[in-house]
Amino acid sequence: MISKAVTKEVISIIGKENYFDSPEDKLSYSYDATPIIKQTPHGIVKPINVEQISKLVKLANEAKFSIVARGSGSGLSGGSIPVEDSIVLLTPHWNKILEFDKENLTLLVEPGVITSNIHSFVEREGLFYPPDPGSMAISTIGGNVAENSGGLRGLKYGVTKNYILGLEVVLPNGNIIFTGNKNMKDVAGYNLKDQFIGSEGTLGIFTKILLKLIPKPDHVKTLVVYFDNKINAAKSVSQIISSKILPCTIEFMDKTTLQCIESYSKLGLLTNKESMLLIELDGHKIVVEEDINKVKVICEQNNSSNIIIAENELKAIKLKLARRVAFSSLARIKPTTILEDVSVPRSELPVILEKIEEISKQQNVMIGNFGHAGDGNLHPTILTDEKNESELKRAQIAFDSILNETIRIGGSITGEHGTGLVKKQFLKKMVGEPAIETMQKIKSVLDPNGVLNPGKIFSLKPKCEGPLPHRQEQISNFLLQGAWL
């Protein structure tokens, strides 16, 4: 419980007009894009400057409440879902581009800037910010840094962390630091900046972000390849990579996903095919054209059934847009979509695809499969209904089996969505006890009172399970719903 007196203090820091706590307000911030899990906060704040955040964090340490930072709430691992006795701290209104440095190719932005707005801003200047997570039309850059988001272009260009030069961070004790700078080389002291990237709101709150930009490739070509079976598609991907061709994107979609995307986007996709690869190459025109031909040959050797080159840029954009909303469009079939985010070494792609199909049959649950095949990051999505308890249980088993299988073949339980709440029970199995302990130590040193997003990624012991659900009725409720804990 956050007492009335403490609430008053929060309001005196933030201002009455920037504090919200009606039942409707709390309801509106009780979820993010993660299925099933919900928790209402004590209140919501919309700070207007970094000093307010600093004061609020200091108060949280004294008065023992938690703060959960939130961008647009499009995360898929529960990272921005409130914990008990928490204040949600909003950043979407911090949406200004502060400085564009043409000489050093950097961009200083506020954390609430929408990712795709960064793209359109820098691309007008002939520059490129490659990370393009599926939800880039709404995800904030602050959220991207907190989750170290990936995207479709990860294969060639890497992920968010490869483009972060500096961060202004409010630390868990309320101090404000700027870590990193415009230097391309900088090894002064520990690499603090990278510690905060992907910390999921548990180590600090970002208030300014310095991005690295690169020149925009001058030629882009997109092609769509259909296969009559999944394994041939996966084999093509492995061969493209081993032939030393580096497309910026290779996306995989199975039949179920294809059908859902088509019913939303009406792009004329061939929905009777077992699987599809969406391949994009960029760079110098001559090289791109040469590589496209090589890719075509590889796909043909693997018995592709149709190869279609996008006739123009608009069509290519539409194709990618359709792929980006694959997850949401799968909800057309069933109301609850439980999304996996496994990542495997690319040579293991055929193995994991076969395994997922097997698990789907075993547990008799529907799985729509798609993902960034080129970088080995797949999003098998279990389609179910949270009201159907027995099916939800089987879904849970399928979910677990896929993760266990991934760990067995040397993969990762999460490629780009984060550990948050939904993957935390698998973390130890993947990284091992000593690694978890090290992470916990870092957390307890930086945030001894557990004020920033506690209970995410891992729980701190022996202090307590964090203010996550601890009352019996809540736990049983959780278990009923499928229990990720």
Added chain:
Amino acid sequence: MLANQLNISDELISKCIHCGLCLPTCPTYNLTYNEQSSPRGRIQMMKNVFENTSTISEQFVDEMNFCLDCQACQTACPAGVKYGSLVEEARNLISLNKKEKTFYKISKSIFLNKIIASTYKLKLFSKLLYYFQKLFSNKYFYSTIFKIFENLNLSKLNLLPKINFRPFDETIDEYLPSYGKARFDVIFPYGCIMNVAFSEINSDTVEVLRKAGCNVLIPKNQTCCGSLHFHNGEKEGARELAIQNIKQFNNFKFDYIIQNSAGCGAMMKHYNELFSGDSEYFEIVNLFSKKVKDFSEFLYEINYEPPTINNNQTVTYHDACHLIHSQLITNEPRYIISKTNKNTYIELNEASWCCGSAGIYNVTHTEDSLKILDRKMDNIEKTYADIVIASNPGCLLQIQYGIKKRNLNIKAMHLATYLNQIQ
């Protein structure tokens, strides 16, 4: 109590997986950056109210009415959530439970139930408004009044349509034959507001249709389509008007009903939503709705060859929400416009972003509506176009107001007017 007042299925609301992809398309979310003012937030609130876990609070009512019902989120939703139906149901529920704010309720009941619903009263009211506007266009009078009511926001008056001296239906015959060989018999619904305030657009529409090979029937005693009622939670009122129109139109033999107002077209195409579970009317309504076509949709489908013009005039196009989001009409008007004058069509940035007119929204939420209009006007200005075309009277009024306020040299007109002025 609420459950049995509901007309929507559980499935409709559980479709939302709260992924948030609707947020960037929502004009009200982009004004406030509050989740409560986003489609995703509103759906969560509705879910609780529909399931009886929350009551209809003041904030709930405010958020439901803050929504423009532009349905941009519906187009954006990959999961296929029918947000429009949900918000209309919520408003209906608010109205049934008498939870509306007094000002909103009174203005709604006078405007919708007393005036719009009756052709006679609407005409009488328009006549009064006509003289009132005449008086106001007199500069001396305006400045005197302005001094007296200095604190009163008179700019609202400019958002009202300029009333015609004689309503459209009193100036035109019930049957107007095609100019060339007749290919279709079409009914033209002249609308309520369109009839008293936009008679030129109606005449232009009829002219273009006649040139395109249509015998145009304009039944007397038709009435408002009911869309303003429906969108403002007066489902019963909307049903009555729908029945009146269907009965009246079915006295004639016709191929299509051609709508030149996006909002009315969307309503007539979705009359079945008013009659779900009604065995007496459901089939009749479905048959009726299938014959409804938007003006641009119809011209496109019959391979209409628009007149061509050769000058340097540039034209841009604003998507009316009820065309693009409710009727999914986007290419048809663009195709026709670009055929009239090659190389002079300019695509408007954020063309499908609401202009803020949204039925009576600019009257009930003037301040927000004008903020939304500002965004639209910024984009229109950047096109440097000479003409902006919109196919909905509400949008036209709103954009014309924006043009006047910014003193721009752009003409806002309906597609029918644009086509007819070339001919």
